[in-house]
Amino acid sequence: DADVTQTPRNRITKTGKRIMLECSQTKGHDRMYWYRQDPGLGLRLIYYSFDVKDINKGEISDGYSVSRQAQAKFSLSLESAIPNQTALYFCATSDSRRGYGYTFGSGTRLTVV
Amino acid sequence: GQNIDQPTEMTATEGAIVQINCTYQTSGFNGLFWYQQHAGEAPTFLSYNVLDGLEEKGRFSSFLSRSKGYSYLLLKELQMKDSASYLCAGGGSYIPTFGRGTSLIVHP
Numbered sequence: 001d002a003d004v005t006q007t008p009r010n011r012i013t014k015t016g017k018r019i020m021l022e023c024s025q026t027k028g029h030d031r032m033y034w035y036r037q038d039p040g041l042g043l044r045l046i047y048y049s050f051d052v053k054d055i056n057k058g059e060i061s062d063g064y065s066v067s068r069q070a071q072a073k074f075s076l077s078l079e080s081a082i083p084n085q086t087a088l089y090f091c092a093t094s095d096s097r098r099g100y101g102y103t104f105g106s107g108t109r110l111t112v113v
Numbered sequence: 114g115q116n117i118d119q120p121t122e123m124t125a126t127e128g129a130i131v132q133i134n135c136t137y138q139t140s141g142f143n144g145l146f147w148y149q150q151h152a153g154e155a156p157t158f159l160s161y162n163v164l165d166g167l168e169e170k171g172r173f174s175s176f177l178s179r180s181k182g183y184s185y186l187l188l189k190e191l192q193m194k195d196s197a198s199y200l201c202a203g204g205g206s207y208i209p210t211f212g213r214g215t216s217l218i219v220h221p
Contacts, residue, residue, distance in 0.1 A: 042214055048208065090155060090156070101161060102146075103158070105155060
């Protein structure tokens with residue numbers, strides 16, 4: 001089983017729909033992150049969480065929300081999806097005790113039509 | 114602010130050596146990462162430099178000069194499977210800023 005699991009792997013949704021992307025991890029890491037990747041733009045941080053009660057906005061948080069349900073689970077929601085949210089979304093984890101190195105999930109390819 | 118710059122694309126021949134450069138301007142510095150990402154897949158961790166100098170790990174080496182805001186990833190004995198995007202990432206407070214990635218194409 002993967003250390004960081006994202007569901008779904010692929011999703012097509014309509015403009016205006018609410019959608020949730022889920023991430024769970026078995027690495028025991030305390031820190032979790034959501035990134036989106038667009039061609040030519042690299043990875044951009046949406047939200048991050050350093051522990052269960054900690055939620056922080058990244059550089060592109062508008063239109064997104066997150067929930068850290070447990071240390072192992074971190075979900076990303078698009079309240080009202082729009083076409084420019086079409087992207088590849090990655091969840092990542094890291095361990096504050098080691099201080100470096102992300103483990104990424106396999107990604108969710110989201111298409112908003 | 115944080116700004117990471119790396120070339121968009123590079124090509125090289127199988128068996129050769131290639132160096133991918135990365136420059137950064139960071140308001141705080143807490144290390145420089147390199148990740149490899151094959152098309153449609155997740156990035157995977159290659160290296161982390163926090164002190165100046167060269168770190169060697171098999172065919173891959175990574176170099177850092179903090180005074181120059183400069184790093185490079187050196188790939189030796191290139192193989193076709195090394196065709197991928199290489200992401201440079203750095204910054205402070207354990208939240209690195211990612212560069213846009215360098216797409217490396219290895220041809221026979």
